[in-house]
Amino acid sequence: MNSVELTFSNGETLSLYKNDVLFGIRRIKNDKISSHDTVVRQMDRLNFPYGASSNGPLELWEHNEEGLIPSLLEFFESYDYFYLENNRDTIYSTSEVVKINR
Helix, strand or coil, rough: CCCEEECCCCCCCEECCCCCCCEEEEEECCCCCCCCCHHHHHEEEEEEHHHEEEEEEEECCCCCCCCCEEEEHHHHHHHCEEEEECCCEEEHHHHHEEEEEE
């Protein structure tokens, strides 16, 4: 119960284990643009209404009966994308996970 296999919509799979470390990326409203020029701030908000915020490291924890499922679902509800500490070159979309196997 200390591992899960994620299946993505393209058929790719990813195995995750208890104590794996993830970094989450979520969309944030881009309302704190630091330009002193009002016109530039308005144009930046128009062109880029949202930014991205990364958070982590977040370690997967194990529930006594449900394994890693609660930890993953909590994480997926909070973040749009994620990457693993040991592979920062690949970013996964949480909305593309179609199946979780224990």
